[in-house]
Amino acid sequence: MDGGGASLGRNWVEPDEREELVLPMDLRISVSAEFFSTENGGYPAVDEEARVFQTLEKQSSRGFVDDKKVGDGEKKHSLKIIPSLQGVSRPLLAAVFAFPVPTVEVRVYKGNELVASGLASRSYLFHLPESLPKEGKGLLSLFLSILRNVKLDAANVTLLQQVVFPNLVEGRYLIKVFLNIGNRSKYIGYKSVDLNKNLSCMVSCKPEKNLIVNVEGQDGRPVKGVVFQVVDKEKVVVTKDLTDENGRAELSFPLSPYCRVQAIYKGLQVYDEEIKPFSCLPFLNRGERKVVLYLYDVRVSLMDSLDLVFNGSVNPFLTSQDGVVNTTIKPTFSANGEYIFTGLPRGRYQFFVKYKSFVLSKELDVKKNLSLVFNIPSNHVIKFRVVDNRGTPLVGAEVKVSRNGVVLDEETNGDGDAVFILPPGRYSVEVVYNGVSLAKQVLKVSGDEKMVVATDFTPFYVPVFFAVVFAVGTLFFLFVIIKKLGLHFLFLILSMMLLVSSVFLPLWVFDGVKDGYSVYSNIFVFPPSFITFKQA
Incomplete structure (x- = not known):
């Protein structure tokens, strides 16, 4: 076709991916494409054709696999999935007609990543090549060309609707089956498989269950960020959702004789309930739950050797000792120098803070609001050398160091030196000689330091x-x-x-x-x- 073509550029990069500037010599890219033209349909006709083409592409017996997420250079296998719900999926009709036609969609996840998807369909007995050779004009010539080039594929024909994913790397996958009718999608089946060879498996399909959970604290305020998940007896996470700013989470999952709904917040399991097969039906008024979490605040003050707020660069954090998920909890810093850990569920935590070589670790049992004070005995040696305006050491000068109302003073020795042991912070330095202020400076202490203070004192x-x-x-x-x-x-x-x-x-x-x-x-x-x- 004249005018058809493809372009390749390097300006588009997925988030968190490294930009590749060099293409390998053996790079091959395979895509499915369709060229479509219309005389008077305009963009609406192009959009409709694109929708039909994408639906038809999905309904191929070989599902779509995202090569970026399945890995490269690893051993790969074929995965054939047969949903137990048969005879329902009609992807061809869904593509051709505008009214809702059911399709059965299979999605394959590795961890939390969707790596493959496809629509269940049957394999056909006869197949045509991608293009037919020209054998003249007219319908008769076209019919004869089809008869000559049609291929029999009896080996792959099946009466079952299925999806085949041919290039998945070894590993554990979660298969999810959805029944799509128009814009509505029902989660009707799942199965966890360990793929270490070519595998064919059937996924049992059941009615979808729906559960709405509303979470609030003891003060009645909604709690955001609580992870709710449904697990089966094999500890497979069937589905999960996070509570929004209104404290609401919605869970949809296939009906099962045994499953549990669990909630995890800041690493701790805060809710666990067994769900009966019919306990989530709306007409039984059991499809919604209200969960109250008792949450507490922990305020931590870090003090230095001067009994002032510690001014070094630190990043304190908490980890939950009773947690089911490794979680690092970070605080907010208040104007009065407190580190505040807000909304902590009941449980045991480990508090950590590190400054240079000093490490502080304390175990906390949170059952109520806590206010804690920890001392960080980290100090630095600051040596001042006071000189006159000729660079000669000034003996007997008084060096005053102050911070937040605390004043320390030392007198210079025979070499003009005065030594202080100071915790990190910002200090005002003043040199006084014979009752006269000779110099004022500001010093930021973050390590051992030697400092020369030149004064305007003139030697005799x-x-x-x-x-x-x-x-x-x-x-x-x-x-x-x-x-x-x-x-x-x-x-x-x-x-x-x-x-x-x-x-x-x-x-x-x-x-x-x-x-x-x-x-x-x-x-x-x-x-x-x-x-x-x-x-x-």
Whole structure:
């Protein structure tokens, strides 16, 4: 057909899948496609034809298998499924006619993933090839071409409606059977199979049961996120649903002589009931349940060695020791520094918090609302070296470190050092010398640290030196005036004074603002140093 074709692009990637930029040399893609044209039907005719084609494609005796989910490079087998409900599925009529025609759909799940699906139908005795050779014009030529090319397939013919999935990898699968009539779908059968060879199995079909569950807490508020599941005597999960924001879950499953409805919330089993075969019928008023969960809050305060709220980077969590599902429960962080675990069912939990090498683990028995306080004795060594504006250690200066009203102070030793043992947090640092505040900074403690605090204190020898230079210069100036030696001697003396003074003056000065601080840096020749001053 002129104008038909296919395009291949790489811009579309499934969520959580890695983008493949290199195609293998032996890549082969097989698809089922139909080319359709209409003179005056427009897009409605195309949409209707697409619906018919997709329905016909499903009713093939070989069901659709999602290659992305069944795996690649693994051993594969064929799975033939025969629903016990026979003679009902009419996929061909459902495709051709607009009115509701029943079809029996088979879905195959691996874990929670749908990996294959198809409509139950019979295999036909005669098959035509995909295209007929041209043997002339007219109906007679077409009829003769059909007779010559029709193929007998007696080996695969069957009186039973079935679906065959030819390429499923080894593993455990859950088969679900649905009866579809128009837009309505009834869950009528299931079977769990272990596929380790080519397998043919029959799935027993029964009437669908419906159960509605409404969950609320002891305060009457609906509870969202409760997992309800129906399990049979073999512990097969037949169906499951989560409660919505209204606390409502709807379960549909095939009628069974034995099944249980269980509820799991935050890893704990909070509900378990055996469902009798006729207990969910609406006319018996048993198709709806109301479940009340008693839920509690646990508030945890983490304190440091200063008896302040611990300010390190931590992520506390709970796990349920009595849980049937491994679940990590994370808290919300309140403005007053509490970690709040809300809506916990009754049970035993394990509390964990870790900061660097420190690990805290506590067992909690939750039967009521709890408020707990735990201390994290993690501290860091902070060493301050206080220097004057020439980089010389400042001895005897008082270093004050404060946070949330707690003030610690130390005096610098002979090397200008003051050492503090501090828990993580944000601290204000102030250096006081002889009652005068020389420097203020903010320090964020998250590990051991050495910090140089440069102050604006000027050592005594600097003004003495400049006084001596000025006195000597004045004497030379008077000498030049008295002796009338000339102006060149005067300029020579001034030049020598500036040259000598430059030894103690900054060679280069930088200034600016960074992170809310006024910052300026000086480079000195004597003593050789590069000093940066930060003032909050």
